[in-house]
Amino acid sequence: MSTQPNDPAVFTPFQRRAFLKGMLGAGAGSVIAASPRFAQAAPKGGGNAPAGDLVRLACCGIGNRGADVVNALHATGLAKVVALCDVDMGAPHTLGILKQFPQLPRFQDFRAMFDKMANDIDAVSIGVPDFAHFPIAMLAMSLGKHVYVEKPMAHTFQEVELMMQAEQKFKVAAQMGNQGHSEANYFQFKAWTEAGIINNVSKITAFMNSSRRWHGMKVSGYLPGQPVPASLDWDTWLGTAQFHAYNKGYTHGDWRSWFDFGNGALGDWGAHIFDTAHEFLKLGLPAEINSLQAAGSNEFIFPQASTLCFKFPARDQMPPLELTWYDGVNNLPPLPDQFGGAVVDANIPPPTAGKIETKAGAPGKVIYGGDLTFKGGSHGATLQIIPEAKARELASKLPQVPKSPSNHFANFLRACKGEETCRSSFAVAGPLSQVMVLGVIAQRLNAQLKFDRATKQITNNKTANALLAGPPPRKDWEQFYQL
Numbered sequence: 001m002s003t004q005p006n007d008p009a010v011f012t013p014f015q016r017r018a019f020l021k022g023m024l025g026a027g028a029g030s031v032i033a034a035s036p037r038f039a040q041a042a043p044k045g046g047g048n049a050p051a052g053d054l055v056r057l058a059c060c061g062i063g064n065r066g067a068d069v070v071n072a073l074h075a076t077g078l079a080k081v082v083a084l085c086d087v088d089m090g091a092p093h094t095l096g097i098l099k100q101f102p103q104l105p106r107f108q109d110f111r112a113m114f115d116k117m118a119n120d121i122d123a124v125s126i127g128v129p130d131f132a133h134f135p136i137a138m139l140a141m142s143l144g145k146h147v148y149v150e151k152p153m154a155h156t157f158q159e160v161e162l163m164m165q166a167e168q169k170f171k172v173a174a175q176m177g178n179q180g181h182s183e184a185n186y187f188q189f190k191a192w193t194e195a196g197i198i199n200n201v202s203k204i205t206a207f208m209n210s211s212r213r214w215h216g217m218k219v220s221g222y223l224p225g226q227p228v229p230a231s232l233d234w235d236t237w238l239g240t241a242q243f244h245a246y247n248k249g250y251t252h253g254d255w256r257s258w259f260d261f262g263n264g265a266l267g268d269w270g271a272h273i274f275d276t277a278h279e280f281l282k283l284g285l286p287a288e289i290n291s292l293q294a295a296g297s298n299e300f301i302f303p304q305a306s307t308l309c310f311k312f313p314a315r316d317q318m319p320p321l322e323l324t325w326y327d328g329v330n331n332l333p334p335l336p337d338q339f340g341g342a343v344v345d346a347n348i349p350p351p352t353a354g355k356i357e358t359k360a361g362a363p364g365k366v367i368y369g370g371d372l373t374f375k376g377g378s379h380g381a382t383l384q385i386i387p388e389a390k391a392r393e394l395a396s397k398l399p400q401v402p403k404s405p406s407n408h409f410a411n412f413l414r415a416c417k418g419e420e421t422c423r424s425s426f427a428v429a430g431p432l433s434q435v436m437v438l439g440v441i442a443q444r445l446n447a448q449l450k451f452d453r454a455t456k457q458i459t460n461n462k463t464a465n466a467l468l469a470g471p472p473p474r475k476d477w478e479q480f481y482q483l
């Protein structure tokens with residue numbers, strides 16, 4: 001990366017925002033233009049606004065995880081899918097959703113979809129690669145559309161910051177897709193914190209030791225160019241990212257291996273492992289992030305194993321807290337002697353490649369409180385007090401934990417209708433996502449970072465501070481940063 005003083009890549013997030021503000025002064029409706037070539041003819045009978053109070057849902061990303069999101073939202077009975085959008089429309093991984101909704105309008109470019117159908121859409125699901133969340137969400141929110149965005153919220157610290165601001169500015173329901181935030185884990189952690197069962201936490205160990213796509217990869221540069229599949233709009237797939245020649249090694253989940261496109265194991269699983277601790281212990285943003293290990297580190301792909309220590313200052317009456325993250329198959333965390341078996345939720349999906357099979361068991365955490373120690377898993381898995389003898393002693397004294405009134409997808413759709421509040425709104429999920437982005441920067445540079453929580457700047461490393469914003473967006477994609 002260039003570090004010349006006048007290189008946009010070294011702008012702080014807020015300097016770049018001011019820079020872009022002076023560039024395309026028009027509103028969202030006029031600055032976002034898309035070529036008609038991206039729109040496919042809508043089959044007869046598709047795209048009509050639904051009757052009754054169903055939320056009219058447009059779906060961006062309809063294959064792989066995106067398909068899961070579409071199906072989960074549709075299964076609530078609270079939405080009517082009115083449009084499908086995918087840059088690889090018609091490829092094998094999109095066929096399931098296409099067959100399920102054969103009469104709907106189809107688009108390869110989300111900008112064309114909004115140009116044609118904005119008045120027929122209430123909400124948008126975004127199940128696309130990490131780096132592509134931002135422009136879709138920003139355009140949708142600027143048009144007053146509610147958004148369900150897979151985790152992590154976005155690719156860079158700045159993008160998350162702008163998405164939080166847009167949520168407030170445009171007064172939309174915005175939910176990040178860490179579904180455990182609507183399951184038993186959420187309500188238990190809330191009840192136990194309010195009752196003082198979880199108190200004076202000073203240390204958390206979080207771990208994800210399953211095999212990932214980049215494990216075993218050895219690269220010294222970007223992948224060589226290959227012919228672009230006929231079904232794929234590669235230019236729109238790239239979105240705001242700098243140009244890369246097409247290679248299948250960037251697609252179908254493999255994008256997660258690359259710093260330019262994904263957020264690694266931390267961005268993938270952090271939001272499922274320590275999200276409730278982050279919210280109910282009021283962690284906010286760290287003051288320091290230390291890379292303790294970055295095995296096999298290079299400038300292109302994520303480390304083969306990493307250990308990160310996040311230091312959070314005292315909050316209210318709570319003491320300073322250190323959260324240490326471990327990933328990598330053999331980078332196993334230290335666990336209490338009486339940890340026992342891993343905490344597993346049957347509903348936890350496997351990683352995007354591979355299975356959850358490690359010596360340490362499933363992904364999870366250990367929370368060290370002032371009086372008690374807890375072990376937990378991922379997603380909706382509940383905490384357990386350890387050792388077991390202590391858990392049995394306290395069983396009758398624990399507060400009752402309420403059941404969830406709605407799953408994460410129904411919670412979002414009901415929030416669109418004004419009936420509930422998003423549990424993982426951008427105001428809640430944004431700082432969590434920014435913690436993970438800061439960790440990725442520390443991984444990438446294998447560095448110790450000092451972070452000013454007030455100014456939201458990294459104060460001891462100019463290269464790291466520039467990565468809060470990342471490289472400047474490609475030409476014609478700058479406008480998304482001023483919406």
